[in-house]
Amino acid sequence: xxxxxxxxxxxxxxxxxxxxxxxxxxxxxxxxxxxxxxxxxxxxxxxxxxxxxxxxxxxxxxxxxxxxxxxxxxxxxxxxxxxxxxxxxxxxxxxxxxxxxxxxxxxxxxxxxxxxxxxxxxxxxxxxxxxxxxxxxxxxxxxxxxxxxxxxxxxxxxxxxxxxxxxxxxxxxxxxxxxxxxxxxxxxxxxxxxxxxxxxxxxxxxxxxxxxxxxxxxxxxxxxxxxxxxxxxxxxxxxxxxxxxxxxxxxxxxxxxxxxxxxxxxxxxxxxxxxxxxxxxxxxxxxxxxxxxxxxxxxxxxxxxxxxxxxxxxxxxxxxxxxxxxxxxxxxxxxxxxxxxxxxxxxxxxxxxxxxxxxxxxxxxxxxxxxxxxxxxxxxxxxxxxxxxxxxxxxxxxxxxxxxxxxxxxxxxxx
RNA sequence: GGAGAGUUGGCUGAGUGGUCGAAAGCGCCUCCCUGCUAAGGAGGUAACUGGGUAACUGGUUCGAGGGUUCGAAUCCCUCACUCUCCGCCA
Numbered sequence: 001x002x003x004x005x006x007x008x009x010x011x012x013x014x015x016x017x018x019x020x021x022x023x024x025x026x027x028x029x030x031x032x033x034x035x036x037x038x039x040x041x042x043x044x045x046x047x048x049x050x051x052x053x054x055x056x057x058x059x060x061x062x063x064x065x066x067x068x069x070x071x072x073x074x075x076x077x078x079x080x081x082x083x084x085x086x087x088x089x090x091x092x093x094x095x096x097x098x099x100x101x102x103x104x105x106x107x108x109x110x111x112x113x114x115x116x117x118x119x120x121x122x123x124x125x126x127x128x129x130x131x132x133x134x135x136x137x138x139x140x141x142x143x144x145x146x147x148x149x150x151x152x153x154x155x156x157x158x159x160x161x162x163x164x165x166x167x168x169x170x171x172x173x174x175x176x177x178x179x180x181x182x183x184x185x186x187x188x189x190x191x192x193x194x195x196x197x198x199x200x201x202x203x204x205x206x207x208x209x210x211x212x213x214x215x216x217x218x219x220x221x222x223x224x225x226x227x228x229x230x231x232x233x234x235x236x237x238x239x240x241x242x243x244x245x246x247x248x249x250x251x252x253x254x255x256x257x258x259x260x261x262x263x264x265x266x267x268x269x270x271x272x273x274x275x276x277x278x279x280x281x282x283x284x285x286x287x288x289x290x291x292x293x294x295x296x297x298x299x300x301x302x303x304x305x306x307x308x309x310x311x312x313x314x315x316x317x318x319x320x321x322x323x324x325x326x327x328x329x330x331x332x333x334x335x336x337x338x339x340x341x342x343x344x345x346x347x348x349x350x351x352x353x354x355x356x357x358x359x360x361x362x363x364x365x366x367x368x369x370x371x372x373x374x375x376x377x378x379x380x381x382x383x384x385x386x387x388x389x390x391x392x393x394x395x396x397x398x399x400x401x402x403x404x405x406x407x408x409x410x411x412x413x414x415x
Numbered sequence: 416g417g418a419g420a421g422u423u424g425g426c427u428g429a430g431u432g433g434u435c436g437a438a439a440g441c442g443c444c445u446c447c448c449u450g451c452u453a454a455g456g457a458g459g460u461a462a463c464u465g466g467g468u469a470a471c472u473g474g475u476u477c478g479a480g481g482g483u484u485c486g487a488a489u490c491c492c493u494c495a496c497u498c499u500c501c502g503c504c505a
Contacts, residue, residue, distance in 0.1 A: 038465080038466090041464090041465060041466095041474085042465070042466070042473095044474085045464095045465065045466085045473060045474045045475090046473080046474090048473085048474060048475085049473060049474070051485085051486085052474090052486085054485070054486095055433075055485050055486040056433065056434090056485095056486080057485090058433090058485045058486070059433045059434095059485080059486070060433090062433095062485085063433085068485080071485080072485065074485095075485050075486090076485080078485095079485080235425095236425055238425095361425075361443085363444070366462080
């Protein structure tokens with residue numbers, strides 16, 4: 001959510017910056033809403049002040065035994081006028097709130113101009129593509145069983161069998177251990193979240209269709225970003241402790257409502273997948289440096305696993321709703337002969353902090369923190385990348401050195 | 416699932432119809448004293464928000480939402496959450 005004061009004062013600048021990401025900020029609507037608000041609010045608050053004064057007068061008269069009938073008539077008149085105006089104001093405020101909740105974050109100045117993913121900029125390529133294999137993960141191993149999953153739950157799920165559940169656990173432990181080594185505190189968190197939490201991180205109200213909702217009015221989390229960030233909702237954090245770094249491994253649940261027919265084969269796009277999330281709560285002064293730090297923490301995993309990848313900076317038109325700057329990390333998928341997203345690292349500036357009310361105090365006053373997060377990494381996609389890049393051509397997956405202690409082997413057999 | 420107790424500022428905690436945005440303590444900030452340290456003294460310190468160039472000044476908020484009342488932290492109703500006991504359970 002943007003700062004309404006900032007919006008009043010710098011409307012044209014903000015409108016221009018938002019147009020970079022293809023968002024049209026409706027000036028007439030905002031100005032007419034805000035103008036009406038100002039007039040109504042002044043009259044409501046004046047009436048409230050009147051009522052407060054009259055009521056205390058009433059109390060004094062009453063306690064000294066004087067006649068209050070005449071005053072009562074004035075009070076009743078004031079109150080009924082107040083009721084009417086206040087109702088109007090509440091409706092108007094709700095409209096303004098909805099208007100604000102709908103506005104995406106402002107792209108950082110450093111973000112390159114562009115319309116869609118074709119204008120994203122590759123800023124780094126790491127590792128060398130050595131795989132000669134062109135089989136995809138379902139062809140390499142029958143241990144990823146989508147038929148079995150379909151019987152249990154339907155499409156876009158999978159069952160892992162054989163050595164693969166263990167390989168997945170190894171990846172999870174490896175990633176968490178690495179995050180902890182880099183100063184992140186590990187949390188185990190709820191896999192469901194309430195409405196306030198999801199508004200806080202920006203999934204609601206706009207993207208409800210992407211979420212699974214339970215009958216208890218809870219949502220399955222689409223990412224651990226939601227619980228991890230909401231740990232701090234409505235809290236003052238201590239300035240000296242910034243940046244606060246937290247991590248968690250969770251399953252993630254996404255309805256994938258908008259992607260029918262897309263990536264239907266294999267593990268790429270599932271309703272449920274495992275992910276390690278990295279979150280930093282930072283001082284606004286150094287949030288960009290923290291983003292670089294978090295990005296390097298995520299890249300380190302792929303470096304250690306010796307998987308080839310590239311880092312892409314998203315252009316203004318491809319930025320997510322809440323983000324001011326985003327790097328995607330894309331890992332090489334031999335079967336698709338291209339790089340596929342395995343992590344998205346974003347600086348949300350004060351956008352989420354404002355929605356979730358996360359602040360710190362210092363002698364200049366109270367300030368919203370900046371929030372940064374990214375996957376470190378998406379485990380399912382990492383599993384595929386490992387299988388496809390490290391397939392030895394005859395039922396074996398070569399296990400990179402740092403992962404070997406978790407599996408007690410350098411070569412994992414698959415069926 | 417049943418019974419009871421609770422939810423107040425950054426934190427602990429008092430407050431049962433107007434003088435309460437709220438005692439006290441802790442924390443924090445400024446200053447003083449002590450040559451350092453420890454301790455002590457004085458003052459300040461809730462959040463959000465409107466109007467105003469400003470000085471300043473108004474409003475809202477005591478878990479959430481309704482209600483009673485001229486007036487609600489305080490009384491009533493509904494809901495959420497926390498704690499205790501019972502039941503059930505991995």
